[in-house]
Amino acid sequence: MKEMTWTVYMLECSDGTLYTGISSNVEQRLAHHEKGKGARYTKGRGPFTVVYVEPKETKGEALKREKAIKSLRRQEKVRLIAEFRRLRE
Template identity: 55%
Template sequence: MDWYVYILRCEDGSLYTGIASDVEKRFAMHKSGHGAKYTRSHPPVAVVYREQCSGKGAALRREAAIKKLPRAKKLELTEENCDA
């Protein structure tokens, strides 16, 4: 099963990074208030980045790496992957 790392842009301009096997379904969960605690107080407006990984472990490692990046680098990722 393929897993994805994704970045959401929230209403306040902040970015949220997570993983899912179905990004659209997970985004809908975030929007409905049933996603991560962070997105309950920072409602997401769009998926701005997604990256396919070979499995859940690979997605978790990539998520951790992205979360360590400075905001400017995360924004670069979203610009390179603007068709998310």
């Protein structure tokens, strides 16, 4: 049986706000957000841009990291996104 990988992701909403969530399929989850069927927070805030992804081996690890990211100040989240982009170049 294939192990499921979980991903912590951040979206930039059309209003400039950031949303953090977890999913086992980020592309599918993004489609739900775009249709207004994702999280309550994202409803009406699309279109979205995925600005950060961090894979985790278990759902528990993903949930812990999501909570940690959500507790960051916006400035700290922006730095995390910038570092992610820098590493992807």
